[in-house]
Amino acid sequence: MSMKKWMLSLTAVTLLWGATSTIPTTEAASSTKPIEVLLNAKKIQFPDAKPFQDSNDYVMVPIRFVSEALGAKVGWEKTGGQLAVSIKNDAHAVNMTVGQNTATVDGQTKTYETKIILKQNRTFVPLRLVSEGLGQTVEWDKVSRWVWIGKKEIAALEDKGLQKVSIEPYKKAINTIPNLINDIYRQPYDKVVVFKQSDLPIKLLHDIYSVEPYTSSNGTPYLKMRVKTKATAGSIFFLTKGKDARLRYPMDDMMKDNGDGTKMVYYPIYSSGDELFQGIKNYKSFKLASIEYIAFALASEDYIPMMVNPWKGN
Secondary structure: OOHHHHHHHHHHHHHHHHOOOOOOOOOOOOOOOOOEEEEOOEEOOOOOOOOEEOOOOOEEEEHHHHHHHOOOEEEEEEEOOEEEEEEEOOOOEEEEEOOOOEEEEOOEEEEOOOOOEEEOOEEEEEHHHHHHHHOOOEEEEOOOOEEEEOOOOOOOHHHHOOOOEEOHHHHHHHOOOOOOOEOOOOOEOOEEEEEOHHHOOEEOOOEEEEEEEEEOOOOOEEEEEEEEOOOOOOOEEEEEOOOOEEEEOOOOOOOEEOOOOEEEEEEEOOOOHHHHHHOOOOHHHOOHHHEEEEEEOOOOOOOEEEEEOOOOOO
16 A cells, blocks of 8 residues: 555545544643753753743753763852852863853853852753853754753654564554554554653654643643644554553644644544444543553554553552
């Protein structure tokens, strides 16, 4: 089956299944999310003090964790009641003082928009100091509230060190929907790769930046995904605690263009398609907490990517 014919077939099914879902007339604004820092497209884990935006909307990052992730050494010295901080790597040397908005970078004085501060026993610096002081490309991503440091090439799951495992434990649930287990060549998958939300972003058929819950103003629950795509996104399916599958297509009427090559795509948690195609009468009782895995259909040639649902109930 050619890719073109497969895409046309998928579009037809999407229109049919998607038409059975509830589309809200208005949407509620999303809440402010915490700031994430990605080094070479991989999230840096902060054990305690987290990045934040100060009262002037400048992004502040805990310099120790960022510097050490970049291979630099950080030192502190208290003199004359002031805390001096130094950062050194093979190419750059930075000296700064807490409470000031200047730093010496490779012998040159740099002035920043906001002061270097001490918070939760961590030294926070303005984001621009990371780029100037450590010679890194830094970009503020306001859509996801992410700080990109270094390269932005997103890795595939197998390149992140995640292993393909047998599909057998999930096969019965997937097969509750005919042909869902098949790849684009109509051959059954025999492997899955299980990953966590913290592994995002990942490269699949489309780059997946984020997955998060969303509730419209009329109370309808969705999964909201930020996806890099020129058109629409692919289908997903849920593997449930009841050991069955629920297929979902993107709500094209809700899709939003972020203006940077990515789109916000919305998938309904419950769908009347469950009743129409699977005979599930109480389909509206299905909740986010009922989902064990969020799987991406036809997103890889030789395995099914499956994200563990971090919002599942006990």
